[in-house]
Amino acid sequence: xxxxxxxxxxxxxxxxxxxxxxxxxxxxxxxxxxxxxxxxxxxxxxxxxxxxxxxxxxxxxxxxxxxxxxxxxxxxxxxxxxxxxxxxxxxxxxxxxxxxxxxxxxxxxxxxxxxxxxxxxxxxxxxxxxxxxxxxxxxxxxxxxxxxxxxxxxxxxxxxxxxxxxxxxxxxxxxxxxxxxxxxxxxxxxxxxxxxxxxxxxxxxxxxxxxxxxxxxxxxxxxxxxxxxxxxxxxxxxxxxxxxxxxxxxxxxxxxxxxxxxxxxxxxxxxxxxxxxxxxxxxxxxxxxxxxxxxxxxxxxxxxxxxxxxxxxxxxxxxxxxxxxxxxxxxxxx
Amino acid sequence: xxxxxxxxxxxxxxxxxxxxxxxxxxxxxxxxxxxxxxxxxxxxxxxxxxxxxxxxxxxxxxxxxxxxxxxxxxxxxxxxxxxxxxxxxxxxxxxxxxxxxxxxxxxxxxx
Ligand SMILES: Cc1cc2nc3c(=O)[nH]c(=O)nc-3n(C[C@H](O)[C@H](O)[C@H](O)COP(=O)(O)OP(=O)(O)OC[C@H]3O[C@@H](n4cnc5c(N)ncnc54)[C@H](O)[C@@H]3O)c2cc1C
Ligand code: SF4
Ligand code: SF4
Ligand code: SF4
Numbered sequence: 259x260x261x262x263x264x265x266x267x268x269x270x271x272x273x274x275x276x277x278x279x280x281x282x283x284x285x286x287x288x289x290x291x292x293x294x295x296x297x298x299x300x301x302x303x304x305x306x307x308x309x310x311x312x313x314x315x316x317x318x319x320x321x322x323x324x325x326x327x328x329x330x331x332x333x334x335x336x337x338x339x340x341x342x343x344x345x346x347x348x349x350x351x352x353x354x355x356x357x358x359x360x361x362x363x364x365x366x367x368x369x370x371x372x373x374x375x376x377x378x379x380x381x382x383x384x385x386x387x388x389x390x391x392x393x394x395x396x397x398x399x400x401x402x403x404x405x406x407x408x409x410x411x412x413x414x415x416x417x418x419x420x421x422x423x424x425x426x427x428x429x430x431x432x433x434x435x436x437x438x439x440x441x442x443x444x445x446x447x448x449x450x451x452x453x454x455x456x457x458x459x460x461x462x463x464x465x466x467x468x469x470x471x472x473x474x475x476x477x478x479x480x481x482x483x484x485x486x487x488x489x490x491x492x493x494x495x496x497x498x499x500x501x502x503x504x505x506x507x508x509x510x511x512x513x514x515x516x517x518x519x520x521x522x523x524x525x526x527x528x529x530x531x532x533x534x535x536x537x538x539x540x541x542x543x544x545x546x547x548x549x550x551x552x553x554x555x556x557x558x559x560x561x562x563x564x565x566x567x568x569x570x571x572x573x574x575x576x577x578x579x580x581x582x583x584x585x586x587x588x589x590x591x592x
Numbered sequence: 593x594x595x596x597x598x599x600x601x602x603x604x605x606x607x608x609x610x611x612x613x614x615x616x617x618x619x620x621x622x623x624x625x626x627x628x629x630x631x632x633x634x635x636x637x638x639x640x641x642x643x644x645x646x647x648x649x650x651x652x653x654x655x656x657x658x659x660x661x662x663x664x665x666x667x668x669x670x671x672x673x674x675x676x677x678x679x680x681x682x683x684x685x686x687x688x689x690x691x692x693x694x695x696x697x698x699x700x701x702x703x
Contacts, residue, residue: 502651503651505604509609
């Protein structure tokens with residue numbers, strides 16, 4: 259039996275899947291497109307809902323997965339299957355013979371500049387959730403001087419105009435988390451969140467929402483932001499409807515944070531073609547039995563894990579990664 | 593001034609830049625529960641006066657947040673302080689105390 263496994267993508271899903279496979283006695287190859295492991299987790303500062311350090315979390319995942327063989331700045335060029343063995347050719351021409359393949363190539367953050375009406379890349383005061391995480395991480399102080407701050411939910415999500423009808427799931431709680439963190443750094447700031455629905459589904463999320471209101475005095479306004487403009491002083495003027503009182507509303511702000519959503523990885527089509535699997539209408543990779551199994555594809559021996567099949571939180575991603583390892587093990591022990 | 597036979601209607605747009613924060617902070621101090629409202633509408637649904645008059649605590653809270661104080665005060669004048677909303681509120685807000693203090697801070701008469 260071939261006990262070698264190929265994992266495509268070295269983000270949290272790929273790393274945790276490798277951890278489980280290694281402890282089950284498999285040899286694991288991880289092919290990672292970028293120069294470093296960790297995927298999006300490397301970009302975040304503190305994790306919702308409890309504020310755990312993202313870098314310490316990543317460190318723990320890496321400690322265990324260092325027995326895997328990593329190929330950085332590498333992609334899979336082609337895959338052939340013969341006699342139940344997959345032969346993968348990498349972009350550096352390495353050939354790997356493996357018994358099973360796990361796809362863990364994750365998501366891509368919605369490019370906020372596509373929503374031109376919000377002014378990302380046009381006005382200095384408009385940033386994204388990822389930019390704010392980076393500022394928290396690097397202590398970029400100029401952002402935290404802002405005394406009037408807005409958070410815009412659902413940027414590039416729930417929006418057919420940008421071909422993302424789906425909800426990205428993590429951005430409501432990320433907005434609330436970041437709003438609270440902002441208030442910790444600048445207690446004088448007036449902070450507003452503009453939402454359509456607040457999706458605080460996970461354990462501890464609703465508590466965070468209550469804390470945001472009660473302790474930090476963050477104002478939640480139900481209404482989608484329609485447009486942002488700059489006034490003569492260089493401040494941002496934002497328009498939305500307060501749908502709870504049915505009135506158009508305006509507010510002047512110093513900083514606006516756009517909650518860019520979880521979009522499909524643009525490589526998905528190519529990956530699907532290479533492996534003989536499908537993508538769904540939303541562009542994420544298809545599962546053949548989505549109610550029963552979060553890893554199984556229509557091709558035997560090919561499994562999916564993490565946010566490559568849709569928006570997921572980190573704990574969900576890690577659980578799926580462990581499940582994928584078990585699915586591989588079951589498949590190879592058949 | 594010349595009359596041209598038309599006039600500008602006053603804007604009904606909410607302008608958050610003009611909200612009186614010091615009054616709001618006074619209200620928050622008198623009833624900290626104000627900040628916890630999640631606009632669920634349970635209070636307005638159960639309100640004894642709401643079927644007959646234009647009273648909705650849910651909307652009054654939004655009006656205060658938006659700086660439309662007089663709309664809130666006019667509306668809450670119809671409240672009978674029966675306390676049904678206090679029993680129903682899922683966030684455990686002392687709504688009677690809240691209503692009294694909205695009228696105290698923003699209304700002309702003390703109650
Ligand atoms: C703004 C924001 C904040 C978040 N904060 C939190 C939080 O506080 N708590 C929480 O639980 N979750 C949070 N999440 C969710 C969390 O980031 C994801 O659950 C997690 O990153 C998913 O891991 P993944 O491995 O599936 O994907 P990714 O993190 O996207 O990793 C995928 C990896 O695959 C690589 N890759 C991509 N394409 C290829 C290819 N073709 N070939 C080879 N390699 C490839 C990438 O370079 C990357 O390393 C947040 C998400 C967002 C958008
Ligand atoms: S999680 Fe919230 S902000 Fe993100 S897409 Fe869903 S509703 Fe919008
Ligand atoms: S106290 Fe006032 S607002 Fe509350 S239910 Fe009674 S009448 Fe309605
Ligand atoms: S019942 Fe409580 S939480 Fe719900 S709208 Fe009324 S005051 Fe707000």
